[in-house]
Amino acid sequence: MQVIVVGAGVVGCAIAYELAARGAAVRVIDPRGSGQGATRASAGMLAPYIEGHSAALLQLGVAGLDQYERFIGRVSADARRSIEYRRTGTLQVARTDEEARALERHGRALADSGVTATMLDQGELSRSEPALTTEARAALLIPPHGYVRVAALMEALVGAGVNRGVQLVVARARRIAHLNGRAAVETAEATLDADAVVLAAGSWSGGIPVDTAPSPPVRPVRGQILQLRLPQPPLSRIVWGSGGYMVPWEDGSVLVGSTAEEVGFDESVTADGVRRLLERAERLVPALGGAVFEGARAGLRPASTDELPIIGPSKGMPGVFYATGHYRNGVLLAPLTASLVADLVLGGGERPELQLVRPDRFGL
Numbered sequence: 435m436q437v438i439v440v441g442a443g444v445v446g447c448a449i450a451y452e453l454a455a456r457g458a459a460v461r462v463i464d465p466r467g468s469g470q471g472a473t474r475a476s477a478g479m480l481a482p483y484i485e486g487h488s489a490a491l492l493q494l495g496v497a498g499l500d501q502y503e504r505f506i507g508r509v510s511a512d513a514r515r516s517i518e519y520r521r522t523g524t525l526q527v528a529r530t531d532e533e534a535r536a537l538e539r540h541g542r543a544l545a546d547s548g549v550t551a552t553m554l555d556q557g558e559l560s561r562s563e564p565a566l567t568t569e570a571r572a573a574l575l576i577p578p579h580g581y582v583r584v585a586a587l588m589e590a591l592v593g594a595g596v597n598r599g600v601q602l603v604v605a606r607a608r609r610i611a612h613l614n615g616r617a618a619v620e621t622a623e624a625t626l627d628a629d630a631v632v633l634a635a636g637s638w639s640g641g642i643p644v645d646t647a648p649s650p651p652v653r654p655v656r657g658q659i660l661q662l663r664l665p666q667p668p669l670s671r672i673v674w675g676s677g678g679y680m681v682p683w684e685d686g687s688v689l690v691g692s693t694a695e696e697v698g699f700d701e702s703v704t705a706d707g708v709r710r711l712l713e714r715a716e717r718l719v720p721a722l723g724g725a726v727f728e729g730a731r732a733g734l735r736p737a738s739t740d741e742l743p744i745i746g747p748s749k750g751m752p753g754v755f756y757a758t759g760h761y762r763n764g765v766l767l768a769p770l771t772a773s774l775v776a777d778l779v780l781g782g783g784e785r786p787e788l789q790l791v792r793p794d795r796f797g798l
């Protein structure tokens with residue numbers, strides 16, 4: 435079975451790896467090489483149980499998290515390299531009594547669905563995270579959450595894919611069509627055909643015409659993120675609060691995210707974005723005011739109109755599959771997406787999660 439994957443972000447590379455691991459001959463096409471796009475800016479949090487997720491997104495996220503440990507183990511072994519991946523848990527911080535009550539309600543709802551989540555009072559919080567602002571009154575600890583260091587994951591995914599025979603083609607897909615009854619991708623240099631084509635071009639998926647089918651309704655939502663560094667990790671867990679989050683890596687780096695901006699396809703980092711994130715970081719962890727500034731990145735999150743991914747076969751184009759619209763959760767959902775797509779393309783049956791993400795809900 436020959437497959438072409440359009441887009442080498444985390445979603446496209448995870449799909450390529452999974453297909454190749456199951457025996458397919460895979461080419462991945464991307465004009466920028468691998469791990470660019472939204473993936474490059476991602477915080478890599480694996481956190482499905484946060485407040486505000488729809489029931490469908492929660493179900494997908496939980497299924498995605500369930501697969502992570504095994505996926506990291508397989509990719510790491512196939513690539514022969516380690517990947518920083520830790521289930522540190524998250525702390526969602528309240529500064530007011532009202533916020534604390536809302537967190538308690540959320541904790542009870544999680545407990546009702548079988549997820550252990552614990553409220554920490556101010557004393558417990560300052561003992562477990564002494565670098566946090568003393569304005570933090572309470573926090574909800576959700577132990578199953580964690581993060582993966584995305585650049586390390588991407589290097590390993592690409593390495594594991596190459597070891598399984600994946601070829602990376604540096605080219606821009608201009609159109610997806612049929613050629614002699616096979617699915618095909620047209621680039622400036624050539625038309626490449628295969629048994630199946632998977633459109634996984636993130637925010638750009640809507641701009642690649644698919645013959646006889648409408649384009650997927652995906653729009654870019656820019657997110658900016660900072661990377662700061664202290665000599666020692668200032669936090670032991672991911673912390674949410676004051677409208678943002680911090681992800682502490684083992685080496686003392688801390689990711690501070692993020693903005694959400696409707697600015698079209700503009701991938702710039704802005705002075706205003708950096709200033710707002712720095713203020714947020716210092717408000718939550720005052721010591722970060724003295725941190726080394728390691729960099730800032732911006733990425734375009736691919737948002738579908740119902741904020742759920744679009745995964746599955748095209749109705750009008752046999753041999754064409756969509757895997758896009760992962761919005762804020764593409765890293766969390768990449769292994770699940772890869773197994774859903776591989777099942778479909780290679781005929782391995784359909785998992786129940788597929789019903790939540792089918793392209794035909796948009797007439798695709």
Ligand SMILES: Cc1cc2nc3c(=O)[nH]c(=O)nc-3n(C[C@H](O)[C@H](O)[C@H](O)COP(=O)(O)OP(=O)(O)OC[C@H]3O[C@@H](n4cnc5c(N)ncnc54)[C@H](O)[C@@H]3O)c2cc1C
Nearest residue numbers: 441443445471472473476477479607636657763764765766
């Ligand atoms: C600031 C920020 C923080 C985030 N934090 C998290 C988080 O903590 N956890 C989480 O799970 N998710 C997070 N996300 C979301 C996550 O990063 C995205 O959902 C995910 O990266 C989407 O991956 P993708 O492969 O679909 O798209 P992308 O990574 O955008 O990749 C799409 C690829 O398609 C390529 N492409 C474009 N046009 C073409 C073409 N014509 N032909 C071929 N290729 C093309 C692009 O070059 C790009 O490489 C975050 C995003 C941002 C911006």
